[in-house]
Amino acid sequence: MNFEFSDEQKLLKDQASGFLKENCPLVSVRDIVDDDALSYDKTLWAKIGEMGWTSTTIPEEYGGLGCSYLELSVIAEELGRSLAPTPFSSSVYLATEAINVAGSDQQKNTWLPKLATGEIIGCVAVAEAKGQITPASLATESNGSTLSGTKIPVADGDVADFSIVFVRANIGDGASAYIVDLTQSNVERESIRTLDPSRSQAKITFTDANCELLGKEGEGWSLLQKINNTAAVLFAWEQVGGSEHCLEMAKAYALDRIAFGRPIASYQAIKHKLANVYVKNTIAKSNCYYGAWALSTNDKELPVAAASARISAIQAYYFASKENIQVHGGMGFTWEFDCQFFYRRSKQLAVNIGSELVWQDKLISAIELDRAS
Amino acid sequence: MDFNDTPKEAEFRIEVRTWLEANAPTESELRDMEPMASSKLWQKRKYDAGWACLRWPKEYGGRGASAIEQVIYSQEEAKIQTPDNVFMIGQGMCAPTMMAWATEEQKREYVPAIASGEKVWCQLFSEPAAGSDLAALTTKAERDGDDWIINGQKIWTSGAHYSDYGVIVLRTDPTVPKHKGLSYFFFDMKSEGVETRPIKQISGASNFNEVYFTNLRVPDTQRLGKVGQGWEVALTTLMNERASIGSGGGGGVNFNRLFKLAQDVNINDKPAIKNDVVREKLANWYVQESGLKFTGHRTLTALSRGELPGPENSIGKLVGAPKSQDMASFGLDLLEQSGAIWDDEYSDFRGLYQTSYMSSPAIRVAGGTDEIMANIIAERVLGLPQEVRVDKGIPFNEIPTSSSVK
Numbered sequence: 087m088n089f090e091f092s093d094e095q096k097l098l099k100d101q102a103s104g105f106l107k108e109n110c111p112l113v114s115v116r117d118i119v120d121d122d123a124l125s126y127d128k129t130l131w132a133k134i135g136e137m138g139w140t141s142t143t144i145p146e147e148y149g150g151l152g153c154s155y156l157e158l159s160v161i162a163e164e165l166g167r168s169l170a171p172t173p174f175s176s177s178v179y180l181a182t183e184a185i186n187v188a189g190s191d192q193q194k195n196t197w198l199p200k201l202a203t204g205e206i207i208g209c210v211a212v213a214e215a216k217g218q219i220t221p222a223s224l225a226t227e228s229n230g231s232t233l234s235g236t237k238i239p240v241a242d243g244d245v246a247d248f249s250i251v252f253v254r255a256n257i258g259d260g261a262s263a264y265i266v267d268l269t270q271s272n273v274e275r276e277s278i279r280t281l282d283p284s285r286s287q288a289k290i291t292f293t294d295a296n297c298e299l300l301g302k303e304g305e306g307w308s309l310l311q312k313i314n315n316t317a318a319v320l321f322a323w324e325q326v327g328g329s330e331h332c333l334e335m336a337k338a339y340a341l342d343r344i345a346f347g348r349p350i351a352s353y354q355a356i357k358h359k360l361a362n363v364y365v366k367n368t369i370a371k372s373n374c375y376y377g378a379w380a381l382s383t384n385d386k387e388l389p390v391a392a393a394s395a396r397i398s399a400i401q402a403y404y405f406a407s408k409e410n411i412q413v414h415g416g417m418g419f420t421w422e423f424d425c426q427f428f429y430r431r432s433k434q435l436a437v438n439i440g441s442e443l444v445w446q447d448k449l450i451s452a453i454e455l456d457r458a459s
Numbered sequence: 460m461d462f463n464d465t466p467k468e469a470e471f472r473i474e475v476r477t478w479l480e481a482n483a484p485t486e487s488e489l490r491d492m493e494p495m496a497s498s499k500l501w502q503k504r505k506y507d508a509g510w511a512c513l514r515w516p517k518e519y520g521g522r523g524a525s526a527i528e529q530v531i532y533s534q535e536e537a538k539i540q541t542p543d544n545v546f547m548i549g550q551g552m553c554a555p556t557m558m559a560w561a562t563e564e565q566k567r568e569y570v571p572a573i574a575s576g577e578k579v580w581c582q583l584f585s586e587p588a589a590g591s592d593l594a595a596l597t598t599k600a601e602r603d604g605d606d607w608i609i610n611g612q613k614i615w616t617s618g619a620h621y622s623d624y625g626v627i628v629l630r631t632d633p634t635v636p637k638h639k640g641l642s643y644f645f646f647d648m649k650s651e652g653v654e655t656r657p658i659k660q661i662s663g664a665s666n667f668n669e670v671y672f673t674n675l676r677v678p679d680t681q682r683l684g685k686v687g688q689g690w691e692v693a694l695t696t697l698m699n700e701r702a703s704i705g706s707g708g709g710g711g712v713n714f715n716r717l718f719k720l721a722q723d724v725n726i727n728d729k730p731a732i733k734n735d736v737v738r739e740k741l742a743n744w745y746v747q748e749s750g751l752k753f754t755g756h757r758t759l760t761a762l763s764r765g766e767l768p769g770p771e772n773s774i775g776k777l778v779g780a781p782k783s784q785d786m787a788s789f790g791l792d793l794l795e796q797s798g799a800i801w802d803d804e805y806s807d808f809r810g811l812y813q814t815s816y817m818s819s820p821a822i823r824v825a826g827g828t829d830e831i832m833a834n835i836i837a838e839r840v841l842g843l844p845q846e847v848r849v850d851k852g853i854p855f856n857e858i859p860t861s862s863s864v865k
């Protein structure tokens with residue numbers, strides 16, 4: 087048993103942290119939020135590509151580093167901590183993962199080397215309407231070579247070069263996945279305003295858009311579950327990074343702010359609040375450790391480990407980001423202060439690959455399955 | 460990172476399992492035996508075979524094992540039915556304090572008998588007017604030649620009624636600020652001048668006691684640390700207490716049991732486990748339980764380097780204790796009307812949920828309340844300032860305590 091990252095992984099984390107402090111201070115997150123025309127930080131994205139982060143888990147034969155998910159986990163934690171306004175999660179945790187898992191040799195050869203350098207961006211299009219998405223609720227359809235329908239919201243859909251689009255299928259698990267070039271003329275897309283403007287979302291309308299099957303027909307839904315399990319762990323690391331940042335901010339402010347003649351950090355109501363933030367963060371982080379390990383070894387416990395990491399990280403980040411505002415008092419509610427960015431991001435990450443409710447249900451289903459066997 | 464056993468650990472696990480399977484006391488062996496006798500039988504058997512208090516040095520009755528080996532042993536022992544462990548206070552708190560502060564001779568004389576279960580120890584810290592604020596204690600020790608004479612009262616002393624020895628913090632100087640006037644001793648509970656009276660708990664049991672001292676004589680050689688250094692010695696005990704309570708179970712109710720119960724009872728003619736509210740609650744407890752488990756595994760890394768359990772350990776108790784209570788309460792809800800029964804004959808699961816419901820409030824108080832644990836995390840982990848204290852730097856006999864303000 088060994089419950090720590092290796093020295094090399096810790097070094098990578100320190101590098102990532104240093105790099106992001108320099109290249110992604112909160113003012114640059116603010117720049118993206120303040121400017122409706124900007125969907126993401128292009129300079130940062132280019133540098134991230136140069137650092138090779140986008141290629142972390144891509145096999146060497148396709149131009150990647152062939153590292154494990156443990157390396158990707160430490161990067162994710164730092165990306166989350168810095169609120170990096172980039173399409174990293176869509177492109178790396180989801181689109182790259184989908185092609186890596188289900189792509190043919192030819193598809194891998196076409197997409198992975200470019201995803202590895204970051205020169206192209208991928209995304210995943212699932213949602214079409216409010217509420218939980220299931221195969222039965224999908225309206226987008228395909229005849230095998232073209233597909234039609236409207237997807238909203240698609241995270242990073244306005245800036246991505248291609249998308250993995252999930253459509254209804256009348257066989258198998260009820261859905262199929264297609265790779266669609268988003269730059270073709272049969273695709274119409276618009277950026278939409280978002281709860282977290284440091285992360286972009288799009289509405290995409292496909293009208294007989296050319297598409298190429300990814301994996302097998304009628305196996306799309308299982309593919310989505312599979313990549314969501316991977317993404318859940320990596321999202322959770324981002325969430326933990328963000329939660330820890332909130333705790334640091336709240337602590338610093340509480341030590342500084344004086345009320346009734348003493349720092350507010352000396353009041354028990356504030357101390358216990360921050361202690362609870364710490365507790366939730368620790369619980370989430372420990373689940374993340376296990377999730378990262380289960381992911382890196384493809385352990386049979388992955389569905390349980392991924393759901394545990396995701397649920398506790400959603401809860402921790404929501405709590406940390408809202409109580410961070412609370413500790414800041416009126417200042418916390420001002421546009422000028424940075425508290426808002428974490429509060430926004432916590433919810434963006436909480437709903438992006440299925441909400442807490444969906445994952446709580448998945449967790450219990452996974453345990454039911456496990457106990458039945 | 461690797462959550463699996465290394466080959467060496469796997470080998471050790473098999474060695475443990477093999478020994479446990481061959482040596483765990485059988486039901487027929489324990490039949491008609493008093494609980495204390497069966498606890499002692501099992502402890503002595505482990506000790507004789509080198510499986511007691513694994514992490515302690517061999518010369519004090521342990522095995523000199525690593526932290527990981529200790530965990531593996533505990534995991535394996537938890538899988539089988541064994542008699543209750545009544546040695547937790549002695550082994551978890553008193554012995555580590557003895558090992559840190561007693562003379563070499565005393566360690567060799569007293570500690571192995573704690574490992575073997577031949578001698579049971581208790582912890583006499585709390586007093587009627589000094590619980591969370593332990594340093595406000597007033598039971599006094601006065602020097603008389605080579606002895607100290609002790610007068611006063613302790614309360615909430617778990618196991619005092621069956622203990623052979625006790626560790627105790629006493630006021631040796633009321634004229635200095637409160638933390639400075641304390642000294643720490645160990646003594647024979649069977650001495651003259653010690654009177655133990657059981658206290659009945661809300662659970663109906665009487666595990667803790669009041670202990671009165673009337674001119675009890677304790678030799679100065681049984682003082683641990685210097686005169687006036689008692690608070691520092693007490694902290695050694697308390698740090699170890701947090702670690703052992705934090706890792707302890709929560710009165711029998713756990714996720715697996717509750718999950719099983721949710722499969723067995725119905726809501727609207729369907730298994731409760733299919734109900735969304737039930738699923739949500741169970742999922743939340745599951746992630747707390749696994750989060751705690753892996754937090755424990757992470758601290759192991761520190762422990763295996765021989766470090767003392769740090770204040771981060773408070774998290775185990777702070778999360779685990781309310782969780783146990785809430786899970787017990789929810790178990791009773793799932794039982795619906797029969798949740799109201801607490802009867803050996805009619806209660807489901809031999810009254811597990813009822814027992815846990817009535818005993819779990821204790822875990823939120825014993826060994827530092829929820830509120831004190833949160834203070835410890837805020838102050839010692841996060842580095843937030845202490846609350847303004849009105850008793851700081853003032854001689855103890857000039858500050859108000861619950862016993863003086865009446």
Ligand SMILES: Cc1cc2nc3c(=O)[nH]c(=O)nc-3n(C[C@H](O)[C@H](O)[C@H](O)COP(=O)(O)OP(=O)(O)OC[C@H]3O[C@@H](n4cnc5c(N)ncnc54)[C@H](O)[C@@H]3O)c2cc1C
Pocket residue numbers: 354581582583584585587588589590591592614615616617618667821822824825826827828829830831834
């Ligand atoms: C089952 C059980 C077994 C025990 N066994 C032992 C034993 O073997 N040996 C022993 O010495 N003691 C033992 N205790 C005593 C235990 O350590 C004390 O009960 C505990 O420390 C709380 O002290 P108290 O009961 O005096 O409550 P108090 O300290 O009076 O607390 C009352 C309430 O005030 C709150 N409070 C107090 N101070 C603060 C503060 N600074 N900030 C916020 N809130 C505060 C508490 O959290 C609590 O809610 C045992 C207790 C129990 C329940």
